[in-house]
Amino acid sequence: MPRPIIATIHLDAMKQNLALAKACAPQAKVWGVVKANAYGHGLERALRGFAAADGLALVEVDYALHLRALGWNKPILLLEGFFDPSDIDTMAAHDLNGAVHCLEQIAMLEAARPARPIDLHLKMNTGMNRLGFTPQAFGAAYARLRAIPAVGTITLMTHFANADAANHPGLPIQEQIRRFRFGAQGLDGPRSLSNSAGVLRQAELGGDLESDWVRPGVMLYGGTPGGNTAAAFGLQPSMTLSSAIIGIQDIGAGDAVGYGSRFLAAGPTRVGVVACGYADGYPRHAPDGAPVLVDGVRTTLVGRVSMDMLAVDLTALPQARVGSAVTLWGRGLPVDEVAQAAGTIGYELMCALAARVRVRED
Ligand SMILES: *Cc1c(COP(=O)(O)O)cnc(C)c1O
Numbered sequence: 433m434p435r436p437i438i439a440t441i442h443l444d445a446m447k448q449n450l451a452l453a454k455a456c457a458p459q460a461k462v463w464g465v466v467k468a469n470a471y472g473h474g475l476e477r478a479l480r481g482f483a484a485a486d487g488l489a490l491v492e493v494d495y496a497l498h499l500r501a502l503g504w505n506k507p508i509l510l511l512e513g514f515f516d517p518s519d520i521d522t523m524a525a526h527d528l529n530g531a532v533h534c535l536e537q538i539a540m541l542e543a544a545r546p547a548r549p550i551d552l553h554l555k556m557n558t559g560m561n562r563l564g565f566t567p568q569a570f571g572a573a574y575a576r577l578r579a580i581p582a583v584g585t586i587t588l589m590t591h592f593a594n595a596d597a598a599n600h601p602g603l604p605i606q607e608q609i610r611r612f613r614f615g616a617q618g619l620d621g622p623r624s625l626s627n628s629a630g631v632l633r634q635a636e637l638g639g640d641l642e643s644d645w646v647r648p649g650v651m652l653y654g655g656t657p658g659g660n661t662a663a664a665f666g667l668q669p670s671m672t673l674s675s676a677i678i679g680i681q682d683i684g685a686g687d688a689v690g691y692g693s694r695f696l697a698a699g700p701t702r703v704g705v706v707a708c709g710y711a712d713g714y715p716r717h718a719p720d721g722a723p724v725l726v727d728g729v730r731t732t733l734v735g736r737v738s739m740d741m742l743a744v745d746l747t748a749l750p751q752a753r754v755g756s757a758v759t760l761w762g763r764g765l766p767v768d769e770v771a772q773a774a775g776t777i778g779y780e781l782m783c784a785l786a787a788r789v790r791v792r793e794d
Contacts, residue, residue, distance in 0.1 A: 434790060442669065443794075446481030448668055452666055456634045460645055462648065472782040475498055508529060509530070552585070570615035570619075571619065632651060655782065684700055690734075691738055706724070710737050711788065713786045715737070719774070729749055732745050
């Protein structure tokens with residue numbers, strides 16, 4: 433029998449979350465973002481869960497080809513574009529859209545002779561300072577791209593740094609929108625703006641955020657980009673990581689649990705050992721007190737997470753036994769809450785689901 437740890441992917445939740453994204457931005461077409469193996473959910477499952485998306489977006493060229501091989505014949509977008517001239521022929525051969533964010537990529541396109549024109553997303557750096565042309569340099573980049581016969585549609589794209597914050601003191605979303613409008617002024621082509629945070633704030637920001645395409649990722653998996661809980665938006669968790677208690681220790685005051693003896697019992701304590709560790713994708717830096725469900729009841733992590741196991745406090749759960757069901761995150765325990773306790777974000781937990789964890793669907 434395999435270890436009891438298993439990830440359940442809820443395809444219905446993925447479908448419902450996509451429908452919610454569409455309802456938030458009814459004017460726009462939706463790229464379902466499926467980078468990092470669909471945030472840990474598996475590309476093939478994403479293809480079914482997001483069958484109603486207008487396109488799928490990711491960063492890995494080989495995974496894009498895998499989507500084609502699986503039969504996805506709607507648009508595919510490479511969010512970081514291409515890395516090498518040979519990728520341009522691949523994009524033409526498999527009809528892949530790609531971002532163009534630097535002069536080096538434009539030079540590669542000028543030298544390329546692909547079999548057919550390639551649709552591109554020209555990326556503007558509106559303050560994220562990661563990828564893209566400044567608003568001032570954007571028009572010239574656009575003109576240079578437009579002059580290349582091998583270039584088809586040019587979509588104008590930017591990415592928000594703080595779309596989840598109502599009024600970020602450093603770089604509010606409104607300032608990025610203002611810069612985008614300035615840089616894109618007079619240029620022809622569809623617009624592509626919002627990530628999940630932007631999509632979820634569409635109603636509040638209204639016409640200022642309107643674009644032809646949106647690019648939600650984490651919300652499609654039932655996670656949220658900001659402080660708000662997913663349930664407040666009506667999002668459903670699409671991944672539940674569960675396991676079981678495989679051992680129980682009754683310890684007394686002053687006894688410790690796990691490596692480094694980080695947790696010291698204050699009094700008689702019943703400790704449950706769970707078959708889940710950092711080699712399964714559970715964050716090793718999770719502190720004592722991080723939430724865990726046992727038989728659907730909330731309790732807490734005690735002691736350092738080890739490679740294959742972690743421990744939970746069963747003192748208040750006398751009915752718990754070896755074999756009791758444990759939920760690490762997902763239905764009943766939002767991934768964002770576990771992530772917050774561990775000082776990270778739900779994205780990282782879902783993406784880090786280890787290859788050794790069995791996956792099933794419901
Ligand atoms: C990852 C990514 C997204 C999706 O972001 P979420 O916060 O997961 O919604 C959108 N656009 C680009 C360019 C990305 O890299």
